[in-house]
Amino acid sequence: MTETATGTASGVYLIRGAAILGGDAEDLLIRDGVIAERGAGLSAEGATVIEAAGLVALPGMVDIHTHLREPGREDAETVETGTRAAALGGYTAVHAMANSNPVADTAGVVEQVHSLGRAAGWVDVRPVGAVTVGLAGEQLAELGAMADSRAQVRVFSDDGICVHDPVLMRRALEYVKAFDGVVAQHAQEPRLTAGAQMNEGAVSAVLGLAGWPAVAEESIIARDVLLAQHVGSRLHVCHVSTAGSVEIVRWAKERGINVTAEVTPHHLLLTDELVRSYDPVYKVNPPLRTDADVQALRAGLADGTIDVVGTDHAPHPSEHKECEWAQAAMGMTGLETALSVVQETMIETGLMTWADFARVTSTVPAAIGRVADQGRPLDAGEPANVILVDPAARWTVDPHKMATMGRNSPFAGKELPGAVVATFFKGHPTVLDGKLNTPYRYAADPAGAGSN
């Protein structure tokens, strides 16, 4: 950390009596962007005191899968609005997916997104680079140039589109080894999902909507884990949605294959029964599955088969959802509801602890993305990316009150537990009392400087 926060009164905060990772209550003293001290009864001298009795202190969340839409679809979301939403949701870093316009397939575009993130100052914006030029699935993008750029890209994905050509996928997996990268695959066999509208099963049969079969996801994951094993590379599987996928990932891990897997909050809670309304707010890719899949995903996340929660936050303008199901865009917002949905589905069910929560929302996603100063323990000397959560809070989701420009939350009207009270990003409170505070301001930033 070479940068220091500027523009705050003191930059010194004493978080008093927070349950660290849900354990015993201790104080955290934040100074100069790091956790200066951790312990009981720390001195408040010179510090702004935050009374945190009853709150849980966690490492800032790291989203491995976010769509910020900028450049190109600023009518859907901007880096500014998307990262405000992220900070409010408890995030201190997000990985911005590559399917912008222009596609993030060059060093220039990923540096632009990176710069926009720094200018916004709400979270660390880590651009994801496209695997193939224009997401077209034909030719590798300049992965090395993106890795060496100021954005220091380590995650590469054509998310939204599957790298379905097995040779291209093999080459991508091999190539990223040169700079410790990872290929994040959107597992969707394209021929099996032509025109697909929803999960293929009992509900699609009744609704007459073209089916998106589980096998279209599972067959790609099976192929890719074998490819990753063959070339000795690192594979990340985006938004695993079926029970069969969990089984395949479990099998691969037992064989020592270097694979990580992600699940979205919505796939942990919602099922395809909701599609009976034909309301496109429930249209998402991969689609909502069955209750058996939901239970398998929860079990997989709890036992470590699934490594991380990624939001797949996908804001869309209202006109892309106020239409016929088949016409509607796929995707749901998620940054501002992820913590609550994971608390509802994993913690209140007794499947996970808050320490587990920190692992799947912060520690491991930071490790996958090679984000060195995120997902760290809440110990003295560590970067002060910290959030305070009120687990006893309950709130009703109102998309119109969110910071994201997207109003397409499938949880609208639903009461959920848990609220983010404060978010500290690099020692600076971006969120206080559950409301946006001020962004972090980087020190003068000559071109080419800085690692974050």
Place this chain on the structure above:
Amino acid sequence: MKHLLSTENLSAANAIRILDTAEEMAAVGDREVKKLPALRGRTVVNLFFEDSTRTRISFEAAAKRLSADVINFAAKGSSVSKGESLKDTAQTLAAMGADAVVIRHWASGAPHRLAATDWIDAAVINAGDGTHEHPTQALLDAFTMRRHWSKLHGSASTGADLTGMRVAIAGDVLHSRVARSNVWLLRTLGAEVTLVAPPTLLPIGVEHWPCKVSYNLDETLEAGVDAMMMLRVQGERMNASFFPSTREYSRRWGFDDARLRALDELGLKDTIIMHPGPMNRGLEISSAAADSPRSTVLAQVRNGVSVRMAALYLLLSGDSREAAPTPGSARSDKESN
């Protein structure tokens, strides 16, 4: 009933009520002056996002026989290429004072969106949506079957259901809104349904439907059938490998001359042959079958006007009470079977 969107959630009481009202409407069609003043001053919009001259003119005739003003809005276009969204179209119709919207749409669920949103307050009638449902087709089929079934039993149609009637539906079930609407309505009316199709043209999940499934048309006929409904099969499906060739399809699943003869050999003298039209003669049905005395194809067209008159009348006449919601009430007051 505020809308008629599907047969899946249509109660037996309401289904019987529509069929009984259609019987009364049919009598109007037999008169020299085929017109009732029931919907004078009301506006019915036929909103067709997909070509279907047959369905459109059937609804148009139905509305006009009830003295409604009819506006035909052909919003054809296979996508948003026209530019205007369903929401804008609906709000436009609402501003023009439409009392009912009869919507045909290529997208499954489009009528549900119209009914569920606040874009328009009119009654919505689903005239076929994607591969989802076509409730008035199922109602006219049931009307046709009920007349046949009641006549066989020497009783009146009115108030009756289809308890005990064996109905086979053969063809492209996967892509058929007619099949879906028929399966739900025939279940509600007490018929026994068997779907017959190549496995590729049955949806994953069909095992949960309230019917039997067969891959073999001959075995289905041998087991006994009172109504044989053939579904239209698009020849282009063979290009997507749903079946190897139209000839193989026709041999295995078409109602050809040999199967027409088989009805006689099996002693099924009262079995009717149905088709929602338009027919692919020589593919799913032979000309001899389509033109045989067993065929109800033209009766179905005729009954379609009566059923659609009934639906429009019940949705718009102000008598929008739910009929007594007790399950099985239709069965209890049945007059036949």
